Amino acid sequence: MLRLLCTLIFALFVHVSNGAIPVVKPVKQPLVLKMDTAKVGVRHLDSAAITAHSKQPEFQYKDDIDTTPSWWDRFWSWFWGLFKPIKLGKPNMSPFVRALLYILQYLFLAAGLAAVVFLVLKLMGIDMLGIFRRKSMSANLPFTESLENIHDINFDDEIERAISHHNYRLAVRMLYLKCLKQLSDAHLIKWQIDKTNSAYIDELTNAHQRQLFRSLTLQFEYVWYGEFAIDGQTFKNINTVFQDFNKGIA
Amino acid sequence: MENENFENRTDLSKLSAAVNQIKYTLAQIIVGQQDSIDLLIAGILADGHILIEGVPGVAKTLTAKLISKAIDARYSRIQFTPDLMPSDILGTSVFNPKSAEFEFKQGPVFGNIILIDEINRAPAKTQSALFEVMEERQVTIDGHTYKMQEPFTVLATQNPVEQEGTYRLPEAQLDRFLFKIEIKYPTLEEEIAIITRQHQQKTTEQLTHIQPVLSGDDIIALRQQVRSFHVEAKLLEFTAKIIHETRNHKSLFLGGSPRASLAMINAAKAIAAIKGRDFITPEDIIYVAAPVLRHRIMLTPDKEMEGASPDDVVAQIIQKIEVPR
Numbered sequence: 045m046l047r048l049l050c051t052l053i054f055a056l057f058v059h060v061s062n063g064a065i066p067v068v069k070p071v072k073q074p075l076v077l078k079m080d081t082a083k084v085g086v087r088h089l090d091s092a093a094i095t096a097h098s099k100q101p102e103f104q105y106k107d108d109i110d111t112t113p114s115w116w117d118r119f120w121s122w123f124w125g126l127f128k129p130i131k132l133g134k135p136n137m138s139p140f141v142r143a144l145l146y147i148l149q150y151l152f153l154a155a156g157l158a159a160v161v162f163l164v165l166k167l168m169g170i171d172m173l174g175i176f177r178r179k180s181m182s183a184n185l186p187f188t189e190s191l192e193n194i195h196d197i198n199f200d201d202e203i204e205r206a207i208s209h210h211n212y213r214l215a216v217r218m219l220y221l222k223c224l225k226q227l228s229d230a231h232l233i234k235w236q237i238d239k240t241n242s243a244y245i246d247e248l249t250n251a252h253q254r255q256l257f258r259s260l261t262l263q264f265e266y267v268w269y270g271e272f273a274i275d276g277q278t279f280k281n282i283n284t285v286f287q288d289f290n291k292g293i294a
Numbered sequence: 295m296e297n298e299n300f301e302n303r304t305d306l307s308k309l310s311a312a313v314n315q316i317k318y319t320l321a322q323i324i325v326g327q328q329d330s331i332d333l334l335i336a337g338i339l340a341d342g343h344i345l346i347e348g349v350p351g352v353a354k355t356l357t358a359k360l361i362s363k364a365i366d367a368r369y370s371r372i373q374f375t376p377d378l379m380p381s382d383i384l385g386t387s388v389f390n391p392k393s394a395e396f397e398f399k400q401g402p403v404f405g406n407i408i409l410i411d412e413i414n415r416a417p418a419k420t421q422s423a424l425f426e427v428m429e430e431r432q433v434t435i436d437g438h439t440y441k442m443q444e445p446f447t448v449l450a451t452q453n454p455v456e457q458e459g460t461y462r463l464p465e466a467q468l469d470r471f472l473f474k475i476e477i478k479y480p481t482l483e484e485e486i487a488i489i490t491r492q493h494q495q496k497t498t499e500q501l502t503h504i505q506p507v508l509s510g511d512d513i514i515a516l517r518q519q520v521r522s523f524h525v526e527a528k529l530l531e532f533t534a535k536i537i538h539e540t541r542n543h544k545s546l547f548l549g550g551s552p553r554a555s556l557a558m559i560n561a562a563k564a565i566a567a568i569k570g571r572d573f574i575t576p577e578d579i580i581y582v583a584a585p586v587l588r589h590r591i592m593l594t595p596d597k598e599m600e601g602a603s604p605d606d607v608v609a610q611i612i613q614k615i616e617v618p619r
Contacts, residue, residue, distance in 0.1 A: 272300045
């Protein structure tokens, strides 16, 4: 019953609403065609300007191009001609042999080119292997006192010269180096440029000799590395110990 | 070291006594590792930061802690973790409602002896917080520069990079460490001694009874003394040649920096001091070469694949260079 009542009320509302709103119809405006009445001035190309332009070489498209090759073009033509495959063998040759010859001629050409490059680089004094590996930039510091040839040094002369100049520090150094040389000559140590003094001490098998040499090494280190001042009397004491040790080696 | 003809230019008696005392104290608890302890002491005397590397359980942190305890100075410890922030190390500005101003709260890096445990567990962002403080001994935050109090030493421990959860430290940071000390496994005899001591419960008791041997001021004075040691010109050349060769060696991708040259001379001076000399010898330089260079140089990938170590390359380089004599 209630549903019926609601439906009736809704139908009444719709009817009243439709009747209340007026329908507005659109008014069509008449079409007007607008005409352009402006005057158009026709422009003509300037024939004098065309003639002037056409006389310029940039605009002379119909001229014949000079096709004669320059000397530079002739050189490259000759150069690339060298690499053109040479017709080798007879026409009835098997395809395999023909291909082999074809490859071989290129290999010869490559080898020839490599030889020329090698010759040029060699003449220029460039290290061939150095081009391909990481360049070593090791320092060429002056090794004025290198000891690599300890056996070539005349120690007695050097010691005498140092003493005569009162350069006792250098004299102690020479005494120590002489001592190392004698130990090396007696096969008690093995001389190597990278060995430290302790390494030589450890190489000595005789305990007494090792103890003495350790003491000499200490003297040398204070004088040479420590740069302690040394007078004639101190040098005399050190020299005596060195002489005694050297006698023991012999 | 006795020498009847010469006496050291500087009095090393206090330094020698302190070094012997530290060595004795550490030997009570640490078994073996004599070279590592010498290098640790040398690092502190040379005013350098030290990186200690080893697999877990080889007493890296314990050694660093003991050294710290032997010095009476402000000690702080930072455990590096993956989520650590730079401000957790350096400090941060905090707003004070009373004064209505920002106040700087110092981080744990403000100390004398800083123990950074497991330094390579933190990422590069956190590591960068240490760059300024390790080199310039200062921290700049919010436009203000805070100077560190001397002595300032960083002792850091780390596991090898192959271990799980570790990061490779930036080269710039590694270069700031004077030494990288590698702690190896103990020998069989040492292992037995470690177990015996632990079984007798000696180690824990002794750890609590460690008395400081040196004060912060003592350290400063000793460092100045070591710095004044004599170096013969040929030895400077020898050091430069070693470093120069690292830059051109075919097995190396990255060579030593000029900072490495300076570190090598300073470290050699400290080693000479421990040996009772006030001048350095080639042996001192050779002794410190590997700990100074092993973290600074980088092997080429092919050498790394072959299993070569930086120590091998350093040894090769030294073999090629004539010892000045």
